Amino acid sequence: MTDHVLQKSKTQISQFSRKGVLFVISAPSGTGKSTLIHKLRNRHPALNFSISCTTRSPRQGERHGADYFFLDKKEFLARREKGYFAEWAEVHGNYYGTPLDHVEKLHAQGQDLLFDIDVQGALQLQKSLPQTVSVFLFPPSLDELKKRLLTRGTETEQTLQKRLHGARNEIAQAHHFDYHIINDDLEEAARLLEAVYLAQTVKKDLLPDIAALLMRDCEKKENG
Secondary structure, X not given: OOHHHHHHHHHHHHOOOOOOOEEEEEOOOOOOHHHHHHHHHHHOOOOEEOXXXXXXXXXXXXXXXXXXXXXXXXXXHHHHHOOOEEEEEEEOOEEEEEEHHHHHHHHHOOOOEEEEOOHHHHHHHHHHOOOOEEEEEEOOOHHHHXXXXXXXXXXXXXXXXXXXXXXXXXXXXXXXXXXEEEOOOHHHHHHHHHHHHHHHHOOHHHOOOHHHHHHHHXXXXXXX
């Protein structure tokens, strides 16, 4: 196949629509998840954060429908009872939830969505949205995780122990995730995370039957 024909074939295939990637990333606090997500989205800006609903008040600069969908508590609980959320949680007295219909609509339209979420939320998502792809990020060790948390300079002994206890519980649930990445070397972990994401963008489950479409196109040209 000549370079010209090969390039034309690639262009045609790239024009086929696909469903969006629902990319879930979880990790214990201090693992470096935010840094890795920032690196991934810098390279792939079309990978957008999923927008959640919340009952907390908007912070300065936050916009309804862009940063969050802001609801009052009564409305949130009413929607929860109707099965509106793919996952939900109460955090520090405020409710947060992922709107199921909204995510399914964007998924069908081919939009890739990133869920930066805790382990319990990830497990809920896997049940309500089985097409999600999940990654669990590990620290190299719990000792290294403790060092990283101490380096922040924001932890008291009480909060440090609470985070380490939470990390152990989260790591115990890691077997529920599709991919495991150890953040020992930041650049290597970033490369692996990107590789997982890119692999999902060409997964056959998200694509139309390309072979059938190409064969149908050939038949039309031959018969035309």
